[in-house]
Amino acid sequence: MTLKPLIAANWKMHGDMSWCDKPYDFADIYPPTEREHLDVLICPPAVLIFPMMEKCGGTDIWLGAQTCHKEKKGAHTGEMSAEMLASAGADYVILGHSERRAMGESSADIRVRVERAKEADLIPIICVGESLKERESGDAEAVVGTQLKASLPEGLTDYVIAYEPIWAIGTGMTATPDDVDAMHRFIRGEVGPNVRILYGGSVKPANAKALLSIPDVNGALIGGAGLEMESLAEIARLA
Numbered sequence: 001m002t003l004k005p006l007i008a009a010n011w012k013m014h015g016d017m018s019w020c021d022k023p024y025d026f027a028d029i030y031p032p033t034e035r036e037h038l039d040v041l042i043c044p045p046a047v048l049i050f051p052m053m054e055k056c057g058g059t060d061i062w063l064g065a066q067t068c069h070k071e072k073k074g075a076h077t078g079e080m081s082a083e084m085l086a087s088a089g090a091d092y093v094i095l096g097h098s099e100r101r102a103m104g105e106s107s108a109d110i111r112v113r114v115e116r117a118k119e120a121d122l123i124p125i126i127c128v129g130e131s132l133k134e135r136e137s138g139d140a141e142a143v144v145g146t147q148l149k150a151s152l153p154e155g156l157t158d159y160v161i162a163y164e165p166i167w168a169i170g171t172g173m174t175a176t177p178d179d180v181d182a183m184h185r186f187i188r189g190e191v192g193p194n195v196r197i198l199y200g201g202s203v204k205p206a207n208a209k210a211l212l213s214i215p216d217v218n219g220a221l222i223g224g225a226g227l228e229m230e231s232l233a234e235i236a237r238l239a
């Protein structure tokens, strides 16, 4: 089975209401008829999901959230449940991003969030990745393997993995194609043939071709370069 590439933009804490028509801008630059072979996803800040869905729900661009809470509902001031995000128009949810793991989210927490996401019919994008110190000491695969085992609920199907080496996020540094190839093969061995494995970390139009042509790279999770639709479309064209 060939896996449909997924080009996903993680907007993090960027954007405002005026950004809600960006899916239209993307579709103008790269029309849907030219990209039936791939999925395009935008994960804006949660507050923009519903207005973006209202404005651009008719485009074929998927919408996603950047996290969801561990509980279904309750007294959790400021938090959002998977169900709320789904009802606002999200199809996917990013879970376990290193910027959230750095705030104390453990793999065990992430596993519970994955369960909530699945109950709400959201497709989880589960992020894993090692620090520079862990890579330099030769522990990258062991770290990622441990994260995978602890973050994935038993029997999980229909999910996406994003390999994001922490040291490559927002730094302009990317893992070498050989390192990405080796890590994605390792992850493939863990998750099997049917799961899309994205690479993330300073993906740009200039390096996207080399990264996206690696056999077990099934797309990209893009931060900075996903804020502008021109660069996002340029990367998507290379997938």
Ligand SMILES: O=C(CO)COP(=O)(O)O
Pocket: 010, 097, 164, 168, 169, 170, 171, 172, 200, 201, 202, 203, 221, 222, 223, 224, 225
């Ligand atoms: O964290 C990322 C996507 O989730 C990657 O961010 P950058 O593309 O800005 O390095």
